[in-house]
Amino acid sequence: MLSLLKAAARSRAWLAMAVSLLGASSTLADVTLPNIFGEHMVLQRGQKNKVWGKAAAGEEVTVSIGSQTHKTKAGADGSWNVRLDSMEVGEPLTLTVKGKNEIKFGDVLVGEVWICSGQSNMQMSVNSSNDSDIEKAAAKHPKIRMVNFPQIGVQEPIWTHPDRQWQVCTPETVGNWSAVGYFFARQLQRTLDVPVGMINNAWGGSAAEAWVNRDLLTKTPSMQPLIERWMLNEKAFDELSKKTDLTEDQKKQLAGMQNQMRGNARPANIYNGVLSSHIGYGIRGAIWYQGESNASRAYQYRDLFPLMIQNWRDEWAQGDFPFYSSAAGSLAGRWPRRTKCRASRLAARSTSRWRSRAAKLC
Structure with a gap:
């Protein structure tokens, strides 16, 4: 009797595993998109926007919006992408993506798309602004939308953040x-x-090096001291984390180092954990409010900041899109050095050209 019960238990376990695998297989076969695409999103006007996702290898994927339809097949790794025809401002649209399953995103508008990025100055919410009650009461703007991304620091690219969505x-x-x-x-x-x-x-509190591709930082001579310092930190963390007989002080030290490994200063952490999920989404440009976390290394920042801008422009493959930067007040101490270093490197023609246009727009 006992042997029969054991056999039945094993059968149930195998059945549960089979059902689980079938479910996983079905999920992998579904067409999916990163969460930068969703209800209420805004698509950049006047350019061929990229739409991308995953599906089963070789699966045919059809993407439709308005009067246009595009077809492609998922590659061997399951990835696929199409380019939409350029669109202009009009009525709300529905984006439909169809493979073995179908996904529809409604209330899609065409207009201007911008990234707002940086540290606490940019992260500060409307709730924390002056006269926030008045500002919120008046915030009835159905044609303005925003998507907020989580703060995740890792060394491998994250494809999507499922719990994020566009808000009206x-x-x-x-x-x-x-x-x-x-x-x-x-x-x-x-x-x-x-x-x-x-x-x-x-x-908030993020350092500029966390927003840059690590391979690029490693290949840049002026960034070698930065990378070498972090490599020493990473080696020390790996060695300590392998120990099994840690003292209480070592446990506290390890917890602190673990926070650094997942934090907002480690090279490429934000690039991988946050930025990678929406690199390639059609934009007009970016606004940037950061620098305090790099103020003590101002002369390194004069190379790091333009390197970051160029990294983003190369990754987005939209040419020299406008990148507006807000500088902290230059009253005393380290701030004048940082501001001077930033200004000296932002004299490039493409950046200064857009900065002059920004003054006219805003």
Whole structure:
């Protein structure tokens, strides 16, 4: 009797495993997209926007919006992408992606799309701004949308963040939005009279090197001291984490080092954990409010900051898109050095050209 019960238990276990594997197989076969695509999103006007995702290898994928339809097949690794025809501002649209399953995103607008990025100055919410109650009560702007990304620091690219979604600007939603991002979008929408979408990925206290591809940092001679210092930290963390007989002090030390490994200063952590999930989404440009975390290394920042800008432009493959930077006040101490180093490197023609246009827009 006991042997029969054991056999039945094994059969149930195998059946459960088989059902689980079938479910996983079905899930892997479904067409999926990263969460930068969703209800209420804004697509950049006047350019061929990329739409991408995953499906079963060789699966035919059809992408439709408005009067246009595009077909492609998923590659051997399951990845696929199409380029939409250029669109202009109009009525709300529905984006449909179809493979073995079908996904529909409604209330899609075409307009201007911007990234708002940096550290706490950009992360600060409308709730924390002056006269926030008045600002929130007046925030009835259905043509302004924002998607907020989580703060995750890792060394391998994250493809999507499933719990994130685009929000329409209302008194109920705007409170947790980036204040700088919201006021920028509001002014832009008033000036241009088109929908505006903001991608908010700011992380308070973040260092610029965390926003850059690590391979690029490693290959840049002026970044070698930075990379070498972090390699020593990483080696020490690996060695300590392998020990099994840690003292209480070592456990505390390990916890602190673990936070650093997952934090917002480790090279490429934010690039992989946050930025990688929406690199390639069609944008007009980016606004950047950061620098305090790099202020003590101002002369390194004069190479690091333009390196980061070029890294983003290369990854997005949209040419020299505008990149607006806000500098902290240059009153005393380390700030004048940082501001001077930033200004000296932002004299490049493409960047300064867009900065002059920004003054006209806003």
